[in-house]
Amino acid sequence: MLNRFIAISLLIALIGSNCSRFFIYAGFQLNQKYISEKLCENRDRPWMHCNGKCFLMKKLKLAEEKEKKQERENQRSHHMEALPAAAASFAFTRSTLKVIYPQRPVLNTVHRTFTIFQPPKSTILQA
Numbered sequence: 001m002l003n004r005f006i007a008i009s010l011l012i013a014l015i016g017s018n019c020s021r022f023f024i025y026a027g028f029q030l031n032q033k034y035i036s037e038k039l040c041e042n043r044d045r046p047w048m049h050c051n052g053k054c055f056l057m058k059k060l061k062l063a064e065e066k067e068k069k070q071e072r073e074n075q076r077s078h079h080m081e082a083l084p085a086a087a088a089s090f091a092f093t094r095s096t097l098k099v100i101y102p103q104r105p106v107l108n109t110v111h112r113t114f115t116i117f118q119p120p121k122s123t124i125l126q127a
């Protein structure tokens with residue numbers, strides 16, 4: 001029973017957030033007489049035949065701005081999740097400790113390269 005109640009309330013919340021314009025139009029149609037008499041900006045000028053449409057346009061504009069603001073906040077929060085909160089700084093320092101390894105003689109090596117590889121002999125021709 002509780003699961004069904006939670007599912008229905010979440011469904012209503014999802015549909016309500018997507019149908020905000022419908023609710024604004026429905027509220028305007030239900031209360032058009034009151035809006036045109038009390039809330040309309042042009043109630044002093046009946047020749048304009050506004051009948052509260054200025055109030056409706058204002059409410060629709062506010063709802064659209066609210067949706068855009070919510071969308072920007074959602075995008076910003078997604079970017080915040082992807083990027084780290086604080087910029088990490090790395091400082092590379094030169095190490096002050098120098099390790100000197102002793103040279104070890106390589107055993108059983110033969111140095112015969114000097115007999116095989118010799119530089120070419122240059123001959124100078126005199127004319």
